[in-house]
Amino acid sequence: MKIRKALLIAFTLASAVASVAPVSAQTYPSKPVRIIVGLAAGGGVDILGRLMGQWLSERLGQPFVVENRPGAGGNIGTEAVVKATADGHTLLLVNAANAINTTLYEKLSFSFDRDIVPIASITRQPVAMLVNASFPATSVPEFIAYAKSNPGKVNMGSAGNGTPSHLAGELFKMMAGVDLTHVPYRGVAPAMTDLLGGQVQVLFTSTASSLEYIRAGKLRALAVTPAARLEALPDVPTLAEFVSGYEATQWYGVGAPRNTPVSIVGRLNKEINMALADPKMRARLEELGGTILAGSPADFSRLIADETEKWGRVIRAAKLKTL
Numbered sequence: 001m002k003i004r005k006a007l008l009i010a011f012t013l014a015s016a017v018a019s020v021a022p023v024s025a026q027t028y029p030s031k032p033v034r035i036i037v038g039l040a041a042g043g044g045v046d047i048l049g050r051l052m053g054q055w056l057s058e059r060l061g062q063p064f065v066v067e068n069r070p071g072a073g074g075n076i077g078t079e080a081v082v083k084a085t086a087d088g089h090t091l092l093l094v095n096a097a098n099a100i101n102t103t104l105y106e107k108l109s110f111s112f113d114r115d116i117v118p119i120a121s122i123t124r125q126p127v128a129m130l131v132n133a134s135f136p137a138t139s140v141p142e143f144i145a146y147a148k149s150n151p152g153k154v155n156m157g158s159a160g161n162g163t164p165s166h167l168a169g170e171l172f173k174m175m176a177g178v179d180l181t182h183v184p185y186r187g188v189a190p191a192m193t194d195l196l197g198g199q200v201q202v203l204f205t206s207t208a209s210s211l212e213y214i215r216a217g218k219l220r221a222l223a224v225t226p227a228a229r230l231e232a233l234p235d236v237p238t239l240a241e242f243v244s245g246y247e248a249t250q251w252y253g254v255g256a257p258r259n260t261p262v263s264i265v266g267r268l269n270k271e272i273n274m275a276l277a278d279p280k281m282r283a284r285l286e287e288l289g290g291t292i293l294a295g296s297p298a299d300f301s302r303l304i305a306d307e308t309e310k311w312g313r314v315i316r317a318a319k320l321k322t323l
Contacts, residue, residue: 027089028264030063035254037093037260038077039159040070044125044151044208044288048252051120051284055275056268066093066249071163073097075108081112086257088264092116096164096255096311099304103312104320113308118300120254120272123290127168127225129239132198134216134309140222140242143202147178156180156202157191162320165191167311168204168225168248170318172291177245195219205287206250207232231254232289234314251293251307253300269297 016083018095037049046068053064069077072096092098098112110116119227129140137143138217147154156173158166160177161184173180185191188209195203196218204225211232213219223239224230225248239246254272275281275295293303 008158018284028267029060031089032065033088034067034084034090035064035093036077036081036090037066037068037071038074038097039068039163040189041066041068042189042192042209043159043187044131044250045093045095045252046187047136047208047288048122048285051281052093052254052272052275055278055281056271059271059274065089070160071228073101074158075101075105078112078116079108079110081255081257082115084257086259086261087231088255088256088260088268089156091268092255092305094118094255096250096307097162098255099307100162100164100167100311100315102308103315107302113304115258116255117258117265118297118304119254119256119265120269120297121251121293121295121300121303122272123252123288124278124293125208125250125252125288125290126228126230127165127204127248127250128207128214128221128233128236129223129225130195130203130205130209130210130214130219130221131201132195133220134198135201135220137222138220140237140239143222144176144233144242147176151179152181154178154180154202155183155200157183157185157195159188159191159205160184160186164201164248164250165203165317167314169202170320171246171314172204172239172313173241174318175246204248208250211287211289230289232287251303253293253303265297269275 010312035049036055039045051067053066056064069080082090137146156169167306188205194200221236224236225239227247273294276292
């Protein structure tokens, strides 16, 4: 009787587990989902987070709400996701800052590659080298000449210490041999505001957050940072045309806390890739100057690993300190 009772209990538990697992995946999401963005509202990360959030809200029947958690180069937002329940209801808008911070910060309370599960990449965004419309340099050679004549007097804004905009600028400083004074902000939007106002003179940022200002003539794009010119800005040269070998891009994707069920990761990956195949979404992303990055969670994991290695070399060469 004891053996029969034990077998009955084991069978009942196994049946319960078998019945719960698929139901949890099928009923996801069961409540509003937070998409944590580790930078202030208004930047490229924020824009893409809201675009994808809107798509997922319409497809999955629950609100996907962007929540901005700026600070510490995106680490505050990442930590919030790491500590969240791994049920797919808290997601992270991943970007190049997460790969950068792995090397830049030595005492993080988390390990990005261990504690965040890659779900899907979204897009790769070119970076633009921007100056205020009244700045005396109208080309990259003129900018380099001006900076060398005024060492330390040209202020370079960024979205924060260790952010992609900061590292793109550091890479330029190293390769062009110029001395610029770094001025970090809590996100791209406040840095852009001060660039427009003339408090800083140059800013490296994604075209997603700068195209409207460039087209309106409020900011001047001296160059873009991919290997080839952009269809969205065909008259703007690449930085590599003047600084041989220079290339830097921003990229975005979605991640979740470690131990998020594989079924939920798979469903989100499928929905995000469907968004990237949608003509209206593709057109919107391409308007922002982006290149679509559809793929599997494994593809996104490899991208993160490659970018972590690349920017780690820049950080070590520039001797940037942990902040």
